[in-house]
Amino acid sequence: TLNNIPTVDPRLARRVWKVVNEVGYYPNKLASGLVSGKSRVFGLIVSEITNPFFPEIVQTFENLAVENNYEILLTSTVHDPKRMELSVRRMIERRVDGVAILTFGMEDSLIQHLRFRKVPLVFVDVGPDFPGVSNIRINYQSGIRQGVQHLAALGHRQIAFITGPLHLKSAQARRTAFEKSMEEIGLAPELIVEGDHTMEGGMRLLTQLVRSETRPTAVMCSNDMTAIGVMREAYDQGIKVPQDLSLIGFDDIRLAQFIIPPLSTIRMSQTELARIAFESLISETERQAALKGRVDHELDTSLVLRRSTARARTSDVDATAE
Numbered sequence: 578t579l580n581n582i583p584t585v586d587p588r589l590a591r592r593v594w595k596v597v598n599e600v601g602y603y604p605n606k607l608a609s610g611l612v613s614g615k616s617r618v619f620g621l622i623v624s625e626i627t628n629p630f631f632p633e634i635v636q637t638f639e640n641l642a643v644e645n646n647y648e649i650l651l652t653s654t655v656h657d658p659k660r661m662e663l664s665v666r667r668m669i670e671r672r673v674d675g676v677a678i679l680t681f682g683m684e685d686s687l688i689q690h691l692r693f694r695k696v697p698l699v700f701v702d703v704g705p706d707f708p709g710v711s712n713i714r715i716n717y718q719s720g721i722r723q724g725v726q727h728l729a730a731l732g733h734r735q736i737a738f739i740t741g742p743l744h745l746k747s748a749q750a751r752r753t754a755f756e757k758s759m760e761e762i763g764l765a766p767e768l769i770v771e772g773d774h775t776m777e778g779g780m781r782l783l784t785q786l787v788r789s790e791t792r793p794t795a796v797m798c799s800n801d802m803t804a805i806g807v808m809r810e811a812y813d814q815g816i817k818v819p820q821d822l823s824l825i826g827f828d829d830i831r832l833a834q835f836i837i838p839p840l841s842t843i844r845m846s847q848t849e850l851a852r853i854a855f856e857s858l859i860s861e862t863e864r865q866a867a868l869k870g871r872v873d874h875e876l877d878t879s880l881v882l883r884r885s886t887a888r889a890r891t892s893d894v895d896a897t898a899e
Contacts, residue, residue, distance in 0.1 A: 720878030779806025
């Protein structure tokens with residue numbers, strides 16, 4: 578009756594539930610999990626929960642979990658290998674039914690610990706080439722190409738790119754996408770500087786760029802937090818966005834549409850990413866046999882135009898031509 582078995586007489590079920598409500602009984606889910614072999618808990622590992630990119634992912638993932646009678650175990654590694662190891666240990670101790678990993682740095686040995694216990698895994702853009710591990714691949718090229726072509730159509734030729742930390746695969750992929758997009762339209766990708774995906778990093782690197790021999794008229798950033806830092810430093814230096822400097826971010830976090838001017842950015846849907854990750858785990862959990870090969874999912878990116886880009890000033894275009 579407590580498990581909502583349809584063959585139980587409805588009158589008996591009502592009497593049982595009346596008693597349950599009167600005594601305030603709550604089922605022991607850990608004990609139930611030991612019997613069924615399913616904990617109905619999914620693990621979610623992120624790198625830094627304070628990063629505005631993650632809250633919408635976590636919220637969507639949890640909403641889907643609730644709708645499907647699951648719980649989530651959320652951990653944040655803050656890029657610390659020891660925290661990563663602790664996160665995996667907690668997942669194993671809680672006997673989670675699957676884990677979504679939205680960070681880098683999980684050592685192969687930890688992955689093997691989970692795979693040995695037949696725990697379904699889905700990585701977001703940082704997955705290893707292991708059989709039985711799902712990966713969500715991000716199509717960076719699509720959105721970044723749109724951004725570069727948009728700036729070029731506005732007359733910009735000196736387009737800078739602020740990367741993320743280049744030990745991250747995702748930061749490397751975004752840089753490569755920028756380089757390729759510039760080369761496709763005959764522009765040299767020379768103004769590339771390494772950032773750290775923080776607002777403070779964006780502020781510091783704008784100062785470096787405007788002091789360089791070739792001053793950019795437009796800047797693309799590897800994430801929105803960097804772009805917001807660029808915008809703040811531009812304000813402090815009396816550089817008007819977009820009149821003096823066009824700016825494009827990446828991620829399309831919620832804050833991007835509320836700053837002044839609203840930030841043009843490359844959208845990578847956090848809700849869609851969470852949905853794909855959750856549905857991948859559900860699919861693997863309900864599969865009778867373990868996966869033998871890899872399963873790759875793809876998430877597209879696209880340019881969202883707001884008010885942080887404008888046509889290059891004629892004087893800047895003429896100076897470039899000279």
